[in-house]
Structure formats: C-alpha cells, structure tokens
Amino acid sequence: MSINGQPEKVENIYLTTLNEILDSIAPQNDLELSLNSILKILAKDLHFQRAFLAIMDPKSEKLKLSITHSPAKIDHVTYSPGKGVVGRVYETGQAVVIPRMSENTDFLNKAFGRSDEELKSLSFICVPIKKGNSKEDHNVLGTISVDSPILPMDNLLEHKQFLEVVAALISNQVSRLQEEMALQAQMLSQGPLLGGQEVPPPANFVATSKSIKQVLRQARQVGPSRATALLRGESGTGKELLAEAIHACSPRRDKPLVKLNCAALPAELVESELFGHQKGAFTGAYQNKRGLFEVANNGTLFLDEIGELSLDAQAKVLRAIQEKEIQRVGSEHPITVDVRLICATHQPLEKLLKEGRFREDLFYRVNVFPIFIPALRERREDILPLAEQFLEIFSKEYDKNIKRISSPAIDLFTQYHWPGNVRELKNCLERAVLICEEEVIRTYHLPPTLQTAESTATDTSLSFGEAVAKFEQELLVDSLKKARGNMLQAARDLRVSYRIVNYKVKKYNIDVKKYTGAKKNK
Structure with a gap:
C-alpha cells in the first residue's frame, strides 16, 4: 500500500485509521453522523470503493441497509438472515471474504447495482458486529461490509481482521442506534400524535414559546413507551415538572411516580435509599427498609442529578435497568422490579465520561431519548405568562388582593438574564407578593438583583434628567392602564392635579x- 505515492507499512495505515475512528465515536456525537464518518474514514484510508452498515431491525427481524457513505441505487434494502453473504454473516456470526464478487454465487448485489465490470474487479469483505464483546452468534447486531479492489488473499485477510476490530469498537454505537430504531417503530405504531398539532401543556405547565412546545411534544412522544428519558438543562428549568408530564401520559400513570434527588443525599446513603437495606446491614439499620426501586415497582422512578451517583451506585442502577433486579444492602437475595426510569442532569455527562466519573454503559442506557430544556433567558416569551401564573398562585396562598404587575416591573422581568431560571422567577414573585401592600407589583417590590441588573435593552447613556423623564412616563402609562384611560382617575391615583x-x-x-x-385587573 502507499500514501501520496510513497510506500507505507500496512500497520501504520491501520494505526492512523484507528486514531481517526476513535476521534469519531465520542459519546456526544450524533449517532448516524458518527457512524457515517467512520465509513468515510475506512473508504478513504484503505481505498475501499464502498463501506456500509446493515443493522438488525428489532421489529421486522431483518437486516436493514442503515448507513452507507456511497448512495445506494435501491432504498430500504433488507437482508434476510441466512440469505446472501450479509444474511449468512449475520446468522453464523462469522466473517466472510470473497476474493472476486463475480465468482461467488451467494453474492446478491442488492443495494448498489454493481456493473459486471465492478463485479469482476472488486473483492467483498463482511464482518459481524456483536453486542459488547460477546462471542455468541445470536448476539449479532448487524454487519459492516466493504467493496475492496482485488488484492492478494493475505491482504484481504488483514483487512478482515482490522474490520473486526472496528466492529468491536462501534458495537455500542450500533446498539444505541438499534434501540432508537425500536423506539421510533413503537412511536409510529401508535399513530401520529395529534396530527402534528400543538400539544396542550399539562396543568401548571406554561408553554408559550416554540422551544418549550417542542419539549412538550417530545415528552408526549416518549411518554407512552417504556424507554428511558434523559432530561437535560440548567438547574431550575423545570425538569421535575417535565418528568411528571411524561409519567402522566404513560400507561403507568395510575402507578407511583417516585422521585430522588441524587445530589441531596450523601454518597453512602444513596444506595440504601435506592435499593433498600436489611436489618443490621450497617450501624443504624434497625429494621428492613424498601428501596425506591421497590416502592416504584410497576411505576416510574425519577432520578434527578444522576451525574452525582457514585460509580458503585451507577453499576447497581445499570443492573436494575438491564436485569430488572436489585439487591438490598446486606442481602444476598435479588428482588425483581419493573420500573420505568426517567433521569435528569444539569451536568455535561460527556465530560464526566472522559474524566471516568460516569460509566459509559450507563450513559448509553439512560440516553435513549434525551430532551434538552432551554434556559429561561432563551425563551423570553414564557417569562410574563409564568410571572402572572406565580402571581395568581401566591396571591391566593398569602390571601393578598394583588391584581397585576406594573409595566416597569414587566420590563425588568423581560430584560433580566435569570441565571436561576424558572425557580428564580418563582422565588422572586413569592417575595414580591409577601412585601407588596398594594394591588400592583412594582419595581421596588422586586429583589435588588433585578433592579440593578444591566440589560442590553437598557440605555446606560441616559442623563439624570432623561432617566427621570423616562420613569415619569412609565408611571403615567401604568396609571392610565389601571384607570382604563380615565385621566381624572389617573390624577387621583397619582395624587396630582388633572392639569x-x-x-x-x-x-x-x-x-x-x-x-x-x-x-382593570390587567
């Protein structure tokens, strides 16, 4: 082989290719784009004319031509187990090398419509992709195949061995893609959701902006399945409320929704809380205790801040997901549980993966259906409706007759960057209602952080006189709104003359x- 016309050892080419592939399989990368990139790398570095993946479709139990970097002539190609070269590799779990395509009667040439010239001038290599490091034939997920220029058999066998290494490297990605295919098929079998119409928000969930409506639509999509949802977003964006919405539209809605904030407990207590303990298992264990997995049996378990779990606890959570079994602390007897898991985090799990603080296999298990919740500053259309909802809630709770928020206060709400998101907005309104002795929330009822915050919408170059005039104008407009345009009533409210x-x-x-x-009350 040669690169740029210069001979190079095959081992060096394989090493270079392997390094490029490893860069492409980062967990945060899009699955299909990542796998397609790997196929391109193989074709470029090893001079393959084609490279493609066929993955077993869990619904039809047939192999589907799923990803190829070179266009196929027939869409939706499927391979039956045992039929043709690809089907035989899937059924036996053994790689196949064909020195010349035209000389093999099993070669079906289904997807790419290769010409007679190509069939005479190309070799074909197909290797199985197996689940994890499994050597069992029935754990084959799919195949990776390449069209290679005709080479001596020794070279083709070296390519085959290298492709088997690549297949082992990408097995996790293929497994995740297969899970996504199964989830998509399940959603399609349930029919379109509301015909593509906007999904009405659940009770107490304000959704005015397009971005949060999309989040709700995703929640309604994943809700009817048993797939694990991973809610991602900054603290205070409403992940717990969204978990409640997912549970409410699931078949388990009548069963318990159990919640645990993994960051709220010391690491040594989390396992006992999740899996329970036996009497005498440790100091203070005076009686048997059921864990939250048992409490949530047949229902839903919401694990908030899952990134805070210790590696030991992560291993046990993974076992509970995979085997549907848990074991109480201090017990040797497994307990069968049926729990639908919803997880949430504000942390970059991909970074924790690289640092060795989060298990890669657990990440793939909980990241089946990720939902990203935007920060409040990224959906400013929701700020005022949320503020009005909280005003109504706290006015009733504290028995206050507060009817509205003044225009200057609304301006502060919409200009502020809300680092604490919806939780900070809620706390802000609760404080304002507590200290307000009028019928209107005004700027001086708001926390100093809002009153002093700089905003891109605020002109900091105003002179003192201009600033006073602006405040005067806002105060006058606010009074006219309250008086419904009656200037005499506005004058009385402001305690000045009509003139x-x-x-x-x-x-x-x-x-x-x-x-x-x-x-009047708006």
Whole structure:
C-alpha cells in the first residue's frame, strides 16, 4: 500500500485509521453522523470503493441497509438472515471474504447495482458486529461490509481482521442506534400524535414559546413507551415538572411516580435509599427498609442529578435497568422490579465520561431519548405568562388582593438574564407578593438583583434628567392602564392635579385612547 505515492507499512495505515475512528465515536456525537464518518474514514484510508452498515431491525427481524457513505441505487434494502453473504454473516456470526464478487454465487448485489465490470474487479469483505464483546452468534447486531479492489488473499485477510476490530469498537454505537430504531417503530405504531398539532401543556405547565412546545411534544412522544428519558438543562428549568408530564401520559400513570434527588443525599446513603437495606446491614439499620426501586415497582422512578451517583451506585442502577433486579444492602437475595426510569442532569455527562466519573454503559442506557430544556433567558416569551401564573398562585396562598404587575416591573422581568431560571422567577414573585401592600407589583417590590441588573435593552447613556423623564412616563402609562384611560382617575391615583396629567400626556405624546379598553385587573 502507499500514501501520496510513497510506500507505507500496512500497520501504520491501520494505526492512523484507528486514531481517526476513535476521534469519531465520542459519546456526544450524533449517532448516524458518527457512524457515517467512520465509513468515510475506512473508504478513504484503505481505498475501499464502498463501506456500509446493515443493522438488525428489532421489529421486522431483518437486516436493514442503515448507513452507507456511497448512495445506494435501491432504498430500504433488507437482508434476510441466512440469505446472501450479509444474511449468512449475520446468522453464523462469522466473517466472510470473497476474493472476486463475480465468482461467488451467494453474492446478491442488492443495494448498489454493481456493473459486471465492478463485479469482476472488486473483492467483498463482511464482518459481524456483536453486542459488547460477546462471542455468541445470536448476539449479532448487524454487519459492516466493504467493496475492496482485488488484492492478494493475505491482504484481504488483514483487512478482515482490522474490520473486526472496528466492529468491536462501534458495537455500542450500533446498539444505541438499534434501540432508537425500536423506539421510533413503537412511536409510529401508535399513530401520529395529534396530527402534528400543538400539544396542550399539562396543568401548571406554561408553554408559550416554540422551544418549550417542542419539549412538550417530545415528552408526549416518549411518554407512552417504556424507554428511558434523559432530561437535560440548567438547574431550575423545570425538569421535575417535565418528568411528571411524561409519567402522566404513560400507561403507568395510575402507578407511583417516585422521585430522588441524587445530589441531596450523601454518597453512602444513596444506595440504601435506592435499593433498600436489611436489618443490621450497617450501624443504624434497625429494621428492613424498601428501596425506591421497590416502592416504584410497576411505576416510574425519577432520578434527578444522576451525574452525582457514585460509580458503585451507577453499576447497581445499570443492573436494575438491564436485569430488572436489585439487591438490598446486606442481602444476598435479588428482588425483581419493573420500573420505568426517567433521569435528569444539569451536568455535561460527556465530560464526566472522559474524566471516568460516569460509566459509559450507563450513559448509553439512560440516553435513549434525551430532551434538552432551554434556559429561561432563551425563551423570553414564557417569562410574563409564568410571572402572572406565580402571581395568581401566591396571591391566593398569602390571601393578598394583588391584581397585576406594573409595566416597569414587566420590563425588568423581560430584560433580566435569570441565571436561576424558572425557580428564580418563582422565588422572586413569592417575595414580591409577601412585601407588596398594594394591588400592583412594582419595581421596588422586586429583589435588588433585578433592579440593578444591566440589560442590553437598557440605555446606560441616559442623563439624570432623561432617566427621570423616562420613569415619569412609565408611571403615567401604568396609571392610565389601571384607570382604563380615565385621566381624572389617573390624577387621583397619582395624587396630582388633572392639569398636570393632561400636560404630561401631551408632553410625552401618550395615546390615552388605547388604554380605554384595558381590563382593570390587567
């Protein structure tokens, strides 16, 4: 072999190719793009004319031509186990090398419609992709195949051995893709959700922005299945509320939804909380205790901040997912459980993977259906509806007659960057309701962080006189809204004469008529 016209050892070419492939299989990369990239690398570095993956479809139990970097002439090609070269490799779990395609009667030439010239000038190599490091034939997930220029048999066998290494490297990615295929098939079998219409939000869930409506749509898609959902987003974005929404539209809605914040307990207590313990298992274990996996049996378990679990606890959670069995601390007897898992985290799990703080096999298990919840600053259309909802809730709770939020206060709400997201907004409204002695939430009822926060929408170059005039105008508009355009009533509320209000209205060119139809409590 040669590169750029210079001879190079085959071992060096394989090593270079292997390094490129390892860079392509990072967990955060898109599955199909990552696998397609690997096929391109193989074709480029080893001069294969084609490289493609066929993956077993769990629903039809046939191999599907799933990914290829060179276009196929027939879409939706399938291979039956035992039929043709690809089907034989899948059924036996043994690789096959064909020195010349035209001389093998088992070669079906289904997908690419190779010409007679190609069939005479190309070799074919097909190797199985097995689950994990399994050597059992029935654990084959699919196959990886290549069209190679005709080479001596020794060279083809070296290619075959290298492809077997590649197949072992990508088995986790192929397994994840197979799970996604199964989940997609399950969703399609349930029919389209609401005909593509917008999904109404569950109770107490405000969804005005397009981004949060998409999040709700994803929740409704994954809800009816038993697939594990991974909710990702900053703290305070509403991951727990979304978990409740997923559980509410699942077949387990009448069974318990059990919640655990993995960051709220010391590491040594998390395992006891999740899996339970036997009496006498450790100091303080005075009686048998059921773990949350047992409590949630036949229902849903929500693990918030799953990235905080210790590696030992992660291994046990993985076993509970895979084997549907748990073992209490201090017990030798396994307990069978049937639990649907929803996980959440604000941490970059991909970074934890690289640091060795999160198990790769668990990541693939919980990341079957990831849902990313945007930060509040990225969906500003939701800020005011959320604020009004919290105002109503806390006004009732604290028996206050607060009817609305003033316009200047609304401006502060929409300009602030909300690092604490919806949780911070909720706390802000609760504080404002507690200290407010009027019918309106005003700027001075808000926390200092909102009053002093800089905003890109705020002109910091205003002079003192201009700033005062702006505040005066906002105060006047707020009073006119409350008085529904009645300037005499606005003057009474502001405790000034009608003449001054009339003068200011003309000075600031305020259109009083547009407030005459305003509702009193808005």
